[in-house]
Amino acid sequence: MTSLVRTAAAPQVADDDKVRRRLTLAALYLSLTIIVLLYSLPGLGVIISSFKTTEEISRGGLWSVPTHINFDNYGEAWNNGNVRTYVVNSFLVTIPATFGSILIGLLSGYVFSKLPFRGSEWLFVFVVAGMFFPPQIVLIPLFRLFNSIGLYDTLWPMIIVHTAFGLPICTLLMRNFFSAIPTALRDAAVIDGANEGQVLLRVFLPLSLPAVAVLATLQFTWIWNDFLWPLIFTQSDNMRTVMVGLVTLKGQYSVAWGVQGAMAIIASIPTLLIFVFFQRYFIQGMTLGAVKG
Amino acid sequence: MVRSRWFWRITFLSIPLLLYLVIVVGPLLYSFFFSLTDWNGFSYDFNFVGLDNFAKIFEDPLFGGAIKNTVIWMVAALTIPTLGGLALALALQTQLRGARLFKSLFYLPICLSLVVVGQIWIWIYQPRWGLLNLTLDSVGLMDVSRAWLASPETALASVIVAWGWQQTGLAMVIFLAGLTSVPTELLEAAQIDGANYRQSLVRVVIPLLQPATVVVIALAVINSLKSFDIVYIMTGGGPFHSSDTLAMMMYNESFKKYFMGYGSAISVVLFLIALVLIAFYFRQVRSLENLYD
Numbered sequence: 027m028t029s030l031v032r033t034a035a036a037p038q039v040a041d042d043d044k045v046r047r048r049l050t051l052a053a054l055y056l057s058l059t060i061i062v063l064l065y066s067l068p069g070l071g072v073i074i075s076s077f078k079t080t081e082e083i084s085r086g087g088l089w090s091v092p093t094h095i096n097f098d099n100y101g102e103a104w105n106n107g108n109v110r111t112y113v114v115n116s117f118l119v120t121i122p123a124t125f126g127s128i129l130i131g132l133l134s135g136y137v138f139s140k141l142p143f144r145g146s147e148w149l150f151v152f153v154v155a156g157m158f159f160p161p162q163i164v165l166i167p168l169f170r171l172f173n174s175i176g177l178y179d180t181l182w183p184m185i186i187v188h189t190a191f192g193l194p195i196c197t198l199l200m201r202n203f204f205s206a207i208p209t210a211l212r213d214a215a216v217i218d219g220a221n222e223g224q225v226l227l228r229v230f231l232p233l234s235l236p237a238v239a240v241l242a243t244l245q246f247t248w249i250w251n252d253f254l255w256p257l258i259f260t261q262s263d264n265m266r267t268v269m270v271g272l273v274t275l276k277g278q279y280s281v282a283w284g285v286q287g288a289m290a291i292i293a294s295i296p297t298l299l300i301f302v303f304f305q306r307y308f309i310q311g312m313t314l315g316a317v318k319g
Numbered sequence: 320m321v322r323s324r325w326f327w328r329i330t331f332l333s334i335p336l337l338l339y340l341v342i343v344v345g346p347l348l349y350s351f352f353f354s355l356t357d358w359n360g361f362s363y364d365f366n367f368v369g370l371d372n373f374a375k376i377f378e379d380p381l382f383g384g385a386i387k388n389t390v391i392w393m394v395a396a397l398t399i400p401t402l403g404g405l406a407l408a409l410a411l412q413t414q415l416r417g418a419r420l421f422k423s424l425f426y427l428p429i430c431l432s433l434v435v436v437g438q439i440w441i442w443i444y445q446p447r448w449g450l451l452n453l454t455l456d457s458v459g460l461m462d463v464s465r466a467w468l469a470s471p472e473t474a475l476a477s478v479i480v481a482w483g484w485q486q487t488g489l490a491m492v493i494f495l496a497g498l499t500s501v502p503t504e505l506l507e508a509a510q511i512d513g514a515n516y517r518q519s520l521v522r523v524v525i526p527l528l529q530p531a532t533v534v535v536i537a538l539a540v541i542n543s544l545k546s547f548d549i550v551y552i553m554t555g556g557g558p559f560h561s562s563d564t565l566a567m568m569m570y571n572e573s574f575k576k577y578f579m580g581y582g583s584a585i586s587v588v589l590f591l592i593a594l595v596l597i598a599f600y601f602r603q604v605r606s607l608e609n610l611y612d
Contacts, residue, residue, distance in 0.1 A: 051415075054410060054413075054415070055415070055417075057410075058410060058411075058415075058421055061407075062421055062424050062425070065424065065425060065484070066424055067450065068439045068440060068442075068443055068450075068484065069427070069428070069431075069439055071439070071442050071443070071450060072438070072439050072442060075442070083448075087448045087453065089448070089450050089453060130334055130335035130338065131335075133331040133332065133334065133335055134331065134332055134335040134336070136331060137327075137328050137331045137332050141324055141327060141328050141331075143328060151601075153335075153336075153339060155597065156339065156343050156344075158541055158593065158597045158600075159347075159590065159593050159597075160541075160544050160545045160547075160566055160589055160590075160593060161545070162545075162547070162565075162566050162569045162570070162585075162586050162589055163346075163347055163350055163586045163587075163589060163590045163593075164342075164343060164346035164347055164349075164350065165569070165570075165573065165574075165582075165586065166346075166349075166350060166353055166358075166573055166579050166582060166583050166586065167345070167346035167347075167349035167350055167353065168342070168346050169360075169574075170349075171346065186338075186342060187342055189338065190338045190339055190341075190342035190343055191342070191343065193335055193338065193339050193343075197335070221323070221327070222323075222324075222327035222331070223327065223330075226331075247430055250432070251431070251432030251433070251434070252432075253432065253433065253434050253548045253551070253552075254547060254548065257551075258574065269432050269434040269435075272434055272435070272438070273434060273551075273552060276438075283442075286438070290435045290438050290439070293432070293434075293435060294430075294431055294432065294435050297430045297431070297432070298427075298430060300430065301426070301427065301429075301430040305423065305426070308426075308430065309426060309492055312426075312429060312489065312492050312493075313492055313493055313496040
């Protein structure tokens with residue numbers, strides 16, 4: 027990446043130009059630092075408060091620096107049996123739905139890229155268009171559907187819906203990734219006697235692991251963070267996922283701000299870990315799948 | 320050979336497409352159907368009421384308010400996070416030491432759930448302890464400080480700011496990706512021709528960022544239509560419906576008041592608005608493949 031600033035100021039410059047460049051740089055750093063501090067402030071408040079006791083908060087407010095770090099709030103949050111149920115439920119929804127959506131994306135992406143047919147371009151656009159629409163459009167029919175087949179208030183609706191709603195983005199990414207792989211590779215494998223299933227599994231899947239990693243981080247984050255579907259499709263406490271649970275428990279801890287903060291952080295740990303360890307894939311995915319939001 | 324290709328096309332596409340049809344497309348069409356009924360969400364039966372729900376929509380002052388708020392949301396989304404994201408991307412694409420750390424800090428909110436983002440900002444706006452009022456009070460602006468989320472004049476703006484906090488990082492990610500595709504030679508050529516930083520920015524960089532800009536704008540508009548989670552958590556659409564968006568209103572009518580027929584009609588309107596915007600978007604980006612490279 028070439029810097030605009032560096033390009034703008036040529037290397038062989040007079041001394042006062044050098045000084046001016048330094049000053050520009052210093053000003054840039056200073057303003058960036060201020061902005062980043064302001065930008066982080068909201069999050070910092072929650073982190074700080076989660077380490078303070080309720081008395082400390084009521085004495086010094088949410089934003090005072092804690093006198094000492096204590097983990098009581100985390101202990102209390104984690105010992106609330108519901109919180110553990112919510113976290114387990116979130117994993118039970120997120121992991122299968124992440125796998126499921128990537129799997130069907132692999133299948134359809136392969137067809138659209140390597141086995142196109144008359145009209146497949148239109149079918150592709152039809153599938154991809156799905157990621158642009160607000161989910162409210164299907165809320166009521168799906169609510170009725172899952173009610174009538176007895177899956178209401180189980181984890182199944184979320185698994186099924188997230189898998190299906192993941193199809194557009196997974197298809198888009200996989201098709202684009204496969205299109206960059208030469209078709210000759212498929213043809214060679216077919217001449218060697220492999221069928222399409224074997225070609226996908228043995229040749230294309232191993233090559234597309236970077237794309238799968240991008241999708242995995244993306245889908246995991248979206249599904250984990252989802253709030254709407256579990257809000258609609260579940261009602262009992264032992265079927266709630268963590269984001270809905272967070273809102274449910276807010277009433278219970280309405281004055282225990284520290285516990286609220288600790289719960290919000292516990293709920294965010296899985297996606298934060300993904301962000302820290304797979305940031306490259308995460309950002310790549312965000313760029314590619316931005317439109318889904 | 321041809322037959323075997325069709326065998327694999329059908330095998331690969333059947334599960335993805337079946338799921339997509341049952342969970343996404345079918346319910347979408349069903350929403351049109353329900354919008355012509357008075358279904359209440361509980362009973363199995365319902366009556367056909369023709370276009371009554373749509374007639375009611377246009378007399379409902381709540382709907383007018385929700386439309387207005389959604390438009391305000393869109394306009395705000397198009398300006399603040401877009402310009403903020405662009406400015407940050409331009410500042411951070413330089414080979415600044417520490418740029419990676421700065422970037423990470425701005426990215427970070429993207430991996431948080433809107434539930435958590437809402438929670439974080441509720442603490443900022445908290446009337447007694449919130450950082451906003453504390454700051455205002457300490458600089459002598461007591462008259463300005465208020466219960467931000469409980470005042471009809473400020474509730475919507477407060478929620479949009481919280482949302483924009485996350486959205487800015489997202490816009491930055493996309494602009495940064497767009498900036499990497501600006502050829503260095505062009506910038507050097509501009510510099511040789513005597514262009515200063517501002518000129519090369521306005522004449523070279525911004526025009527070349529057009530694809531990224533289209534994505535950011537589409538994202539802002541589409542996400543505005545989807546604005547639900549954070550409204551639900553921060554205000555629930557209140558006080559007095561002052562922060563109702565279309566998506567929020569659709570939820571309240573359907574799942575709070577159980578006017579499922581009326582709720583379906585609102586979702587149909589939401590769909591039609593989305594359809595117009597998406598058609599416009601697809602016309603802007605001539606083909607999907609060129610979009611992200």
